[in-house]
Amino acid sequence: MDFAIETKLYNDNVFKEKINRIYFADAFCQHLIPTKQELDKAFKAAKDNNLQFTLNTPYVTDKGIKQILENIESIYKNEEIFEVVFNDWGVFYEVKKRFPKVKLILGRLLTKQRTDPNAYEIITNSQKRNPDNNVIPKTVPNTLYQHFQSSVINDDVFQNYLISNSVNRVEIEYLVWDMNIKLTDKIKATIYYPYAHITTTRNCGLLNMTYTTCNKMCNDIQIQYKNESMLFPYIVIGNTVYYQVNDISKLQQYPSIDRIVFNDLEAYHKYQTILENLNES
Amino acid sequence: MSLDLNIGIDTIDKLSKLNAVGIKKMFCGYIDETARQKWPEEFCTLNRRGYNASIIGKQQFKEFALESGKYDISIYVTFNVVYTPEQYGWILAAINTVSSYDAVKGIIISDMGLLIRLKDLNYNKEIIISTGGTTFNSSAVSFYKQFNIKRIVLDRQLDIDEMKQIITNHPDIQFEIFLMFGNCLFIDGFCSLMHCLENEEDKNTCCYNPTELLTNCGFIHKAQRDNSYKIINKSKKKYNINFNDNINNLITGCNFCAPQELIDFSDNLTYKIATRGSHFINEFDTMYPFLEEIYKLEQTTINREELFRKIFQYNCNGYGCYASKKII
Numbered sequence: 001m002d003f004a005i006e007t008k009l010y011n012d013n014v015f016k017e018k019i020n021r022i023y024f025a026d027a028f029c030q031h032l033i034p035t036k037q038e039l040d041k042a043f044k045a046a047k048d049n050n051l052q053f054t055l056n057t058p059y060v061t062d063k064g065i066k067q068i069l070e071n072i073e074s075i076y077k078n079e080e081i082f083e084v085v086f087n088d089w090g091v092f093y094e095v096k097k098r099f100p101k102v103k104l105i106l107g108r109l110l111t112k113q114r115t116d117p118n119a120y121e122i123i124t125n126s127q128k129r130n131p132d133n134n135v136i137p138k139t140v141p142n143t144l145y146q147h148f149q150s151s152v153i154n155d156d157v158f159q160n161y162l163i164s165n166s167v168n169r170v171e172i173e174y175l176v177w178d179m180n181i182k183l184t185d186k187i188k189a190t191i192y193y194p195y196a197h198i199t200t201t202r203n204c205g206l207l208n209m210t211y212t213t214c215n216k217m218c219n220d221i222q223i224q225y226k227n228e229s230m231l232f233p234y235i236v237i238g239n240t241v242y243y244q245v246n247d248i249s250k251l252q253q254y255p256s257i258d259r260i261v262f263n264d265l266e267a268y269h270k271y272q273t274i275l276e277n278l279n280e281s
Numbered sequence: 282m283s284l285d286l287n288i289g290i291d292t293i294d295k296l297s298k299l300n301a302v303g304i305k306k307m308f309c310g311y312i313d314e315t316a317r318q319k320w321p322e323e324f325c326t327l328n329r330r331g332y333n334a335s336i337i338g339k340q341q342f343k344e345f346a347l348e349s350g351k352y353d354i355s356i357y358v359t360f361n362v363v364y365t366p367e368q369y370g371w372i373l374a375a376i377n378t379v380s381s382y383d384a385v386k387g388i389i390i391s392d393m394g395l396l397i398r399l400k401d402l403n404y405n406k407e408i409i410i411s412t413g414g415t416t417f418n419s420s421a422v423s424f425y426k427q428f429n430i431k432r433i434v435l436d437r438q439l440d441i442d443e444m445k446q447i448i449t450n451h452p453d454i455q456f457e458i459f460l461m462f463g464n465c466l467f468i469d470g471f472c473s474l475m476h477c478l479e480n481e482e483d484k485n486t487c488c489y490n491p492t493e494l495l496t497n498c499g500f501i502h503k504a505q506r507d508n509s510y511k512i513i514n515k516s517k518k519k520y521n522i523n524f525n526d527n528i529n530n531l532i533t534g535c536n537f538c539a540p541q542e543l544i545d546f547s548d549n550l551t552y553k554i555a556t557r558g559s560h561f562i563n564e565f566d567t568m569y570p571f572l573e574e575i576y577k578l579e580q581t582t583i584n585r586e587e588l589f590r591k592i593f594q595y596n597c598n599g600y601g602c603y604a605s606k607k608i609i
Binding site: 059060061062063064065088089090091092093094109110112113114115116119122140141143144146147150151152153154155157158161182198199200201202203204205206207208209210211212213215216217219220221222223224225226227234236241265 | 318319320321324326363364365366367368369392393394397398401406414415416417418419420421422423424425438439443446447450466468469471472473474475478497498500501503504505507509510511512513514515516518520521522523524525569601606608
């Protein structure tokens, strides 16, 4: 198992952790694309600490894609082989064309899982009677549940397309129900822990109720939305809504998953021992 | 010049209504009993239209296509969600069925597995990349061009300037943007919040969800309104976080200012009115009385804010629409 930590901003301490790899930058927000200086510093720190380097990239407008390409160029001129996670087919198109040796990874926004954990009771037919009208909810067919367990990554036509474009890794979320992952040996999967995304927006100020343009509050604040009918709270960090993965004990059921990216340093420390055991087994 | 409008409808009787105004493009969903039993349409697993909002079965579609042909209205059929491997057999057969009619000019899709298959099959009608294709930049257009696409629906969360850049860079491609009900708090193609688009009027017989909310993004809207959220500070910095009613515009999102701002690109632009039937409001019935005014938005000096007020019964505050940069 490959262990990585995701850090959206440069942080000296992260590079000292006992891990294999650093995921640098944000996968969901154009405002968090690092400057060339920040990126160079992170890349150098990874190298100095013998860590592999993966650059996260978000979905972007024309302005953002220019920044991303300049960033990649600044590394590529010295070192051609490193990973770039793409969450935008435009980014994929440009990086593949301009930087052929970069290892491209299909990001979580493009692996298209249905991730909302609060769908659980409906798709597993465990929903309760409607308190307002006392109606017993309809049941769903098992085929719907199977649909929620799977995603486009299981499609062999899509897998062949990825392989023919030298994409050999896909990034997914660890779902709260059993997953169905059917990947060829040529494609491996990454999961993120403990925050798994559900949705994202460019209307960050509306989601966070500041009604302003970006103020980088995502570095300082989380908002949790929860009511009595929800099994899982929705956690807003910046422009993206997440749920918290509580239990990855079934991880070994999924042999295609060979990498965990910790997107919270505390969570990494907490699970370090467990993960070391997992790695040994 | 009138706007090139593409309007979503769910029943055959609405074709004559579109014809009465002069609308020549519409889109609809297509499902059949086999598919809806396996993948109930409320959950947007076949298309994004919702419960009972698609044309159902081969016979109904035949009648619909022939009627549409009488009015010379072009049909675009939506297969615009993401699919899993076991669905492709049904989807391809359905595309084959609907594409056999002259009135059907193309299909609206976003799934990569489907896009690759259609290219391999040399699909001979128009392929339109749905808003689910999340086209935010000119390079994404270049990417999709490799699959012989005709038109791209630009993402709802692009602003006017960002759209202009993309359209300018690709004069050989048609683009489509939303009018009316154009917005959502989240990005369509990246959103996996549970959507259960039931028919509110039929809640007693069609009820999968024990809460009053049809989509789980409603949880967030409701928690904001009810002040039932918790702020967790990771630092001592303070931010002014309070709910206000600006959220209203997200649901309505008229975008009426867009046609005027994009007038130079009219030849490449279609405007889309989604009009889902089984959503928060009956969008078609809300929109229809004003359709003629909307259709002529580009050629008249109509007061757009007044039109907004007439339709939605409150004032436009500029939040969350293409023409505004208040949030993005």
